Amino acid sequence: MNTEILIQAIINGIMVGGIYAMIGMSLNMIFGVMKIVNFCQGELLMVSMYITYLFYSELGMEPFVAIPLVAVIMFGVGALIQSTMITRSIKEDGDQNVLFLTCCLGIFLSNTALLLFKSDYRTAESVFSNKVVSLGSMNISVPKLLGFVALCVTTVLIFLMLYYTKIGKQIRATSQNAIGAQVTGIRTKVVYACTYGLGAAIAGIAGACLMSYYYVYPAVGNIYGTRSFIVVTMGGLGSVVGAFFGGIGLGIMETVGSVIVGAAFKDTLVFIVFILILVIKENLNIRRRKG
Amino acid sequence: MAELLEIKNLTKNFHGLKAVSDVSFTVEKGSITGMIGSNGAGKTTVFNMISGVLTPTSGSIIYQGKDITGTKACKYTGMGIARTFQIMKPLRNMTVLDNVVSGAIFGRKQLNAVQAREYAAEILEFTGLYDKKDLYPKDMGTPYKKRLEVARALATDPELLLLDEVMAGLNPTETDEAVELFQKINEQGTTILLIEHIMRAVASLCQKVVVMHHGEKITEGTPEQVMNDPYVIEIYLGKEED
Amino acid sequence: MRKKFGIRQILLLVLILICLIVPTFVKTPYMLGIFVTTFYIGCGTLAWSVLGSLTGEISLGHAGFMGLGAYIGALLMNNKHITPWVGMLVAFVVVGLLAACLLAPCFVLSGPYFTLVTIAFAEAFRNLFTNWDYAGKGQGILVPLKEQGMYSMRWISKVPYYYIALIMLIVFYVILRKIDRSKLGYALKTIREDEETANAVGINPFKYKFIATFISAGLIAVVGVFYANYIGYINPDIMKQSQALNYVMPAIIGGIGSITGPLLGAIILTPLSEFLSATLSHIAGGLNLVVYAVIVIAVILFRPTGIMGWFDHSKFKKKMNDRFDAIDAKLFGKRG
The missing domain is CATH 3.40.50.300 (P-loop containing nucleotide triphosphate hydrolases)
Structure with a gap:
């Protein structure tokens, strides 16, 4: 195989992986603290893409400029979903209800989008769209590069927030032990709402970045939802740093995989690797637990 | 001995x-x-x-x-060999009778489902739970739940x-x-x-x-x-x- | 358990009889279509319930297994001229075994992780079929209406499909009732409640999960064969996760944990969704599914145990039981 093609594939993989990493991180945020797997993360991404699109089409706002606004709005949406619905369905016995609830929320969100925007593909032109930087013979698309930068900034910000702010410390405490946190006077309900809101906000940043070079349609969340699960499995459920590398790993696997097995079957490859990782990890876990 | x-x-x-x-x-x-x-x-x-x-x-x-x-x-x-657990593990969405049936059915006696129900009823009688057979474990107090653990283990003969x-x-x-x-x-x-x-x-x-x-x-x-x-x-x- | 013939059995027979004569009253294909859809969705929900309700393993990949069944039936008929009836049998065994073998290493995974694996398998199948020439790639395949009749399971009229679907539903329900009360059923339910306890009373969780997966995936593959012939056209999109939810949501509404619940859910939800799509979808596309999703979300939030979960613990059930017993006593006198 041509090394140049391979290197180009890896670079593309890292760029694509940036988005995967971000949405994986958002999923992990929620899982790490609340121990629930959010099955509508892809749909939250879709919602944020539409919000970005609205800013663009109604106000002519540049997608990258809209990032903070989208993040704030998504934080509100997330906190609202958590405090009105998800809180209710978290039970001690089993997480089935949360699973079903988030699944149905996904259907609700994607069909609401269908209702409002029809099934057309919509794009938001950024000044950077279609721009490319060349490094020797390698080409990097500028919006993807900016997306990657946004990922790095977001990761650092989350890290700082978790370790140096009060709410961040509360979130970490709650994720260690919810009851223990409650005993020390942390209002876990608020923490949960913030966490889900943060998860949605990170998905919002990802959505705004994605909008600069990708199109949005009501079912777009499906693709990224499944990808986000793969990311967190590869990087470790609950770990923000893990999601960073998991996302980039998935991106590289996809682009390099499509060079090797052909673009058509790259999904199958990804899913099989995903299942293998899950099963092998769990078996190692069991062995460790048994001593 | x-x-x-x-x-x-x-x-x-x-x-x-x-x-x-x-x-x-x-x-x-x-x-x-x-x-x-x-x-x-x-x-x-x-x-x-x-x-x-x-x-x-x-x-x-x-x-x-x-x-x-x-x-x-x-x-x-x-x-x-049958055991109970220190942390009680009742089968929550099954009635007391069914809890014991699952012990009886897979125990040493190799019973079929119908025989197991009869045998489970006997065990419940023996352990003093018979009048609670249609309840769900959550509807009973701790002493009875503990008894249920024992009954289920006992049902495996x-x-x-x-x-x-x-x-x-x-x-x-x-x-x-x-x-x-x-x-x-x-x-x-x-x-x-x-x-x-x-x-x-x-x-x-x-x-x-x-x-x-x-x-x-x-x-x-x-x-x-x-x-x-x-x-x-x-x-x-x-x-x-x- | 005493078995006796009473008012409950009579009511059930009357219900079945009513179902049998429906096509003589309902003539419009549209209305009949709603019945057929209800029946096969009911079948799918029941098939899903073997894993979902009895074993407590939530699969969102059943659309994938159904799709596999549909492709097996259609390809056998189109390319080898083998009747879909045999196709059903082949689909049951092949898909059942395939699913059980593929998911066997994943039985160690718990809760949402198992769900994720089922989604991944279904998506992988979809990806493979989208790119497989023999199966018509993304365009899918037609099951042409060359000859009508039993052998090809193809008719212009919907009446034969009505009866096939009805019989299939009754058979599925009877199978599930049998499983529910058998050794297998007790094993699955014990595993669902607590795997460690299952081990402690002598149940091998792996063995029984394997059997449950085989039955569940096999049965839904049979539904797939029916679907292919009824609709006459299949493509990889039938393997989507959103399609799987069609079989899961009735179970949620009806109540996971019982057999009757999922069936009841399908009987209520499918006509409702058909009605919504008929009345709302031309006002605005997607509105019907929005309403549908809101209903299901409301049930999850306010009645998390579903209709049967509520019914099982209600006074209403006791009252009805008493009433039925009273009628029994009046009709047949006192019996031991």
Whole structure:
């Protein structure tokens, strides 16, 4: 195989992986603290893409400029979903209800989008769209590069927030032990709402970045939802740093995989690797637990 | 009396930490044997190894003259070993009767579903739960839930019954009732090995008591011998300072 | 358990009889279509319930297994001229075994992780079929209406499909009732409640999960064969996760944990969704599914145990039982 093609594939993989990493991180945020797997993360991404699109089409706002606004709005949406619905369905016995609830929320969100925007593909032109930087013979698309930068900034910000702010410390405490946190006077309900809101906000940043070079349609969340699960499995459920590398790993696997097995079957490859990782990890876990 | 169960040099390490170290004792057929010791002494770990939940790092478990070390957990009821759990594990969305049926159906008797329902009813009668057979476990108080654990284990028709702290949290009257039940079970020929903290119950039930501390067996003997052992007293009550 | 013939059995027979004569009254293909859809969705929900309700393993990949069945039936008929009836049998065995073998290593995974694996398998199948020439790639395949009749399971009229679907539903329900009360059923339910306890009473969780997966995936593959012939056209999109939810949501509404619940859910939800799509979808596309999702979300939030879960613990059930017993006593006198 041509090394140049391979290197180009890896670079593309890292760029694509940036988005995967971000949405994986958002999923992990929620899982790490609340121990629930959010099955509508892809749909939250879709919602944020539409919000970005609205800013663009109604106000002519540049997608990258809209990032903070989208993040704030998504934080509100997330906190609202958590405090009105998800809180209710978290039970001690089993997480089935949360699973079903988030699944149905996904259907609700994607069909609401269908209702409002029809099934057309919509794009938001950024000044950077279609721009490319060349490094020797390698080409990097500028919006993807900016997306990657946004990922790095977001990761650092989350890290700082978790370790140096009060709410961040509360979130970490709650994720260690919810009851223990409650005993020390942390209002876990608020923490949960913030966490889900943060998860949605990170998905919002990802959505705004994605909008600069990708199109949005009501079912777009499906693709990224499944990808986000793969990311967190590869990087470790609950770990923000893990999601960073998991996302980039998935991106590289996809682009390099499509060079090797052909673009058509790259999904199958990804899913099989995903299942293998899950099963092998769990078996190692069991062995460790048994001593 | 013959030996039903023989534990030889049982050791269990968790990541290099010795949870159980070189424990040996025997359980006579038809007897009631007790295991006592402070929290974290390794009693439940021993139980988990005898019932196949954990595999020993070294040592062996001999049951009816056969080495059963490392057998899969689901094979034990077929051999006649049944257990209860320290943390109660009632089958929540199944009625009390169905809880016991699932024990009966997969136990030693190889019953079909219809026979199992009849047998389960008998067991419920025996354990005094019959009038609660249509309730769900959550609708009953702790003493009954504990009883249900015992009933389910008993329904597998065990030769050896392992009871893990089934009297913890009971008040004195309830404890006496439980003691009575275990004596009744034992009279029917079932050998019992139990972990217990309530010394009064241990003293009135057990012919032999094994004392564990920090993963090691420190002594064994009749309840009186054990309770007068200075080392046991020291562990339980602390050393007298002089 | 005493078995006796009483008012409950009579009511059930009357219900079945009514179902049998429906096509003589309902003539419009549209209305009949709603019945057929209800029946096969009911079948799918029941098939899903073997894993979902009895074993407590939530699969969102059943659309994938159904799709496999549909492709097997259609390809056998189109390319080898083998009747879909045999196709059903082949689909049952092949898909059942395939699913059980593929998911077997995943039985160690718990809760949402198992769900994720089922999604991944279904998506992988979809990806493979989208790119597989023999199966018509993304365009899918037609099951042409060359000859009508039993052998090809193809008719212009919907009446034969009505009866096939009805019989299939009754058979599925009877199978599930049998499983529910059998040794297998007790094993699955015990595993669902607590795997460690299952081990402790002598149940091998792996073995029984394997059997449950085989039955569940096999049965839904049979539904797939029916679907292919009824609709006459299949494509990889039938393997989507959103399609799987069609079989899961009735179970949620009806109540996971019982057999009757999922069936009841399908009987209520499918006509409702058909009605919504008929009345709302031309007002605005997607509105019907929005309403549908809101209803299901409301049930999850306010009645998390579903209709049967509520019914089982209600006074209403006791009252009805008493009433039925009274009628029984009046009709047949006192019996032991």
